Amino acid sequence: MAYKHTVQQHIHFMQEALNLAKQGLYSTKQNPRVGCVIVKNHTIIGKGFHLRPGEDHAEVVAIRDASSNGHDISNATFYITLEPCHHIGRTPACINAVLNANPKEVIIGVIDPNLLTCGKSIAILKDRGIKTVVGVLEEEIKRLNKGFFHYMQTGLPYVTCKIAMSLDGKIAMTSGESKWITSESARQDSQNLRASSCAVMSGVGTIVADNPRLNVRLKDFPQQDQPMIVVLDSNLRTPVNSNIFHTGNKVILLTLESSKQNRNVAKLQQQGAEIMFLPSAENILNLNEVMQVLAKLNVTEILVEAGSTLNTALLDANLVNEIVFYIAPKILGNHTQAAFNLNHVMNLNQAREFEILSCHKIDKDLRITALVK
Numbered sequence: 001m002a003y004k005h006t007v008q009q010h011i012h013f014m015q016e017a018l019n020l021a022k023q024g025l026y027s028t029k030q031n032p033r034v035g036c037v038i039v040k041n042h043t044i045i046g047k048g049f050h051l052r053p054g055e056d057h058a059e060v061v062a063i064r065d066a067s068s069n070g071h072d073i074s075n076a077t078f079y080i081t082l083e084p085c086h087h088i089g090r091t092p093a094c095i096n097a098v099l100n101a102n103p104k105e106v107i108i109g110v111i112d113p114n115l116l117t118c119g120k121s122i123a124i125l126k127d128r129g130i131k132t133v134v135g136v137l138e139e140e141i142k143r144l145n146k147g148f149f150h151y152m153q154t155g156l157p158y159v160t161c162k163i164a165m166s167l168d169g170k171i172a173m174t175s176g177e178s179k180w181i182t183s184e185s186a187r188q189d190s191q192n193l194r195a196s197s198c199a200v201m202s203g204v205g206t207i208v209a210d211n212p213r214l215n216v217r218l219k220d221f222p223q224q225d226q227p228m229i230v231v232l233d234s235n236l237r238t239p240v241n242s243n244i245f246h247t248g249n250k251v252i253l254l255t256l257e258s259s260k261q262n263r264n265v266a267k268l269q270q271q272g273a274e275i276m277f278l279p280s281a282e283n284i285l286n287l288n289e290v291m292q293v294l295a296k297l298n299v300t301e302i303l304v305e306a307g308s309t310l311n312t313a314l315l316d317a318n319l320v321n322e323i324v325f326y327i328a329p330k331i332l333g334n335h336t337q338a339a340f341n342l343n344h345v346m347n348l349n350q351a352r353e354f355e356i357l358s359c360h361k362i363d364k365d366l367r368i369t370a371l372v373k
Contacts, residue, residue: 009042010079010107010133010136011136011137013037013039013044013077013079013107014079014081014107014109014136014137015137016035016037016044016047016079017035017036017037017058017079017080017081017109018035018081018109018137018140018141018144019035020035020036020037020047020048020049020058021033021034021035021049021050021058021081021141021144022035022144023035023049023051024049024050024051024052025144025195025196026195026196026216026221026225027051027052027222027225028050028051028052028053029052029053029198029225029227029298029300030053030147030148030151030198030298030299030300031050031052031053031148032050032082032112032145032148033049033050033081033144033145033148034049034050034057034058034080034081034082035047035048035049035050035058035080035081036048036049036058036059036061036062036078036079036080036081037062037078037079038062038063038066038071038073038076038077038078038079038101039076039077039078039079040071040072040073040075040076040077045066045069045071045073045076046062046063046064046065046066046067046069046071046073046076047061047062047065048060048061048062048063048064048065049061052224052225054091055091056091057084057085057091057094058080058081058094059078059080059084059094059097059098060091060094060097062078063097063101073101073102073103074101074102074103075102075103075104076101076103076104077103077104077105077106077107078098078101078103078105078106078107079107079109079136080098080106080107080108080109081108081109081110081137081141081144082108082109082110082112082141082145083108083110083111083112083117083118083119083121083122083134084097084098084108084117084121085112085114085116085117085121086112086116086117086120086121086124087114087116087117094121095120095121095124095125098121098125099124099125099128103130104130104131105130105131105132105133106125106130106131106132106133107132107133107136108122108132108133108134108135108136109135109136109137109138109141110134110135110138110141110142111134113148113149113152113153114152115152122134146158146301146321146322147198147300147301148300150300150321151295151300155292155295156291156292156295156319157198157199157291157294157295157299157300157301157302158300158301158302158321158322159291159302159304159314159319159320159321159322160193160197160301160302160303160304160320160321160322160323160324161303161304161306161311161314161315161320161322161323161324162190162193162303162304162305162323162324162326163311163323163324163325163326163339164178164180164181164182164186164187164190164326164328165181165325165326165327165328165339166181166327166328166330166331166332166336167327167328167329167330167331168331168332168333168336169338169339170332170333170336170337170338170339171307171308171336171337171338171339172307172336172337173332173335173336173337174335174336174337176209176210176337178210179210181328181330181332182326182327182328182365183328183362183363183364183365184363185362185363185365186326186328186362186363186365186367187326189326189362189367190324190326191216191217191218192218193303193324194214194215194216194227194303195216195218195221195225195227196301197227197301197302197303198227198228198298198299198300198301198302199227199228199229199230199252199294199299199301199302199303200214200215200227200228200229200230200302200303200304200305201229201230201231201232201302201303201304201305201306201310202214202229202230202231202232202304202305202306202310203231203232203233203306203307203309203310204231204232204233204234204235204237204238205306205307205309205310206305206306206307206310207231207233207238207239207242207244208237208238208239209307211239211242211243212243212244212305213243213244213246213247214229214244214247214249214305215227215229215244215247215248215249223248226247226248226249226250227249227303228249228250228251228252228297228299229244229247229249229250229251229252230251230252230254230294230302231244231251231252231253231254232254232285232290232310233253233254233255234255234256234259234280234283234284234285235255235256235258235259235262235283236253236255236259236262236264236265236268236275237264238253238264238268238273240264240267240268240270240271242271245271245272245273250274251271251272251273251274252273252274252275252276252297253268253273253274253275253276254276254278254285254290254293255275255276255277255278255285256277256278256279256280256283256284256285257277257278257279257280258283259277260277276293278290278293287313287314287317287319288317288319291319304320307337308337308338308339308340308341309341311339311340312340312341312342315340315342315352315372316342316344320372321371321372322357322369322370322371322372323354323369323370323372324367324368324369324370325366325367325368325369325370326362326365326366326367327365327366327367327368328364328365329364329365329366352372352373353373354370354371354372354373355370355371355373356368356369356370357369357370357371
């Protein structure tokens with residue numbers, strides 16, 4: 001019996017593939033999060049998702065899953081969240097595996113923005129006479145892969161700032177005291193932001209003042225999936241006994257070329273730090289160059305956990321894509337530090353505008369996710 005899938009069924013099965021893709025949220029890092037389900041006679045016979053760079057892609061895993069359970073996958077329908085890759089990298093081109101499976105139909109969530117693929121696999125499927133549908137749950141899939149899409153389209157990492165603050169927008173007392181403004185539940189939630197990032201970035205001021213670890217502390221989180229820690233430190237002031245050196249995470253210190261003779265270079269390298277020296281016409285790191293350097297390291301998503309100085313500088317440089325606010329039901333008053341110091345904003349038409357993506361309570365706090373317009 002021939003089965004025809006309706007639009008509602010396409011959405012249903014693509015949602016199943018998207019749910020699978022989310023299982024790679026913390027581990028694919030610079031690679032896209034991709035899921036695949038193989039459907040025959042309205043029944044899923046194979047499932048797969050991409051777990052880590054260098055490991056099999058979702059389509060290959062789904063084909064293996066179906067075959068290992070004795071299913072005939074010929075004339076089946078493939079639901080794949082992202083267009084199958086057309087190029088050979090650390091793994092073979094997925095389009096060949098799909099074609100060899102002799103599918104009746106291939107439903108693709110979104111076109112791959114990587115120019116090595118970008119529509120090429122779709123063209124091959126259509127040339128082979130395979131019914132191909134593109135654009136199912138497209139926005140949801142792009143959101144899951146925000147870093148990958150932004151990186152492919154701009155060549156730069158997607159930057160999210162995480163800010164824990166009071167109702168009146170304060171992130172610390174003037175003395176630097178900030179532990180803790182928000183609840184344990186909010187702080188635990190923010191661990192997920194770290195886990196889904198390629199890198200966690202901070203400024204040397206935060207390292208000196210708070211001595212944070214900046215690693216992911218979710219239960220049973222694999223060390224191999226930990227994000228790298230990046231510290232912007234123009235004059236190489238990072239203390240050699242900082243907690244970031246005791247996490248097992250890769251630590252990169254970005255500093256100025258003028259710091260090459262700094263006596264701390266050897267000591268910090270002995271602690272395991274990788275020090276990268278950047279040129280600058282001024283006595284401060286150029287944030288655009290910082291992003292370009294990190295992009296060359298295949299960093300597609302950065303979580304910034306810093307103070308107002310770095311937050312403001314990134315926002316002023318138009319390098320922030322998203323801000324996640326954790327807001328505690330407290331008012332801290334005047335002897336405090338603000339989340340941003342936008343001194344150039346003198347009237348309302350100069351205000352920075354955002355699009356609120358989501359808002360929900362975590363314990364007694366509020367989490368607001370806002371996209372920079």
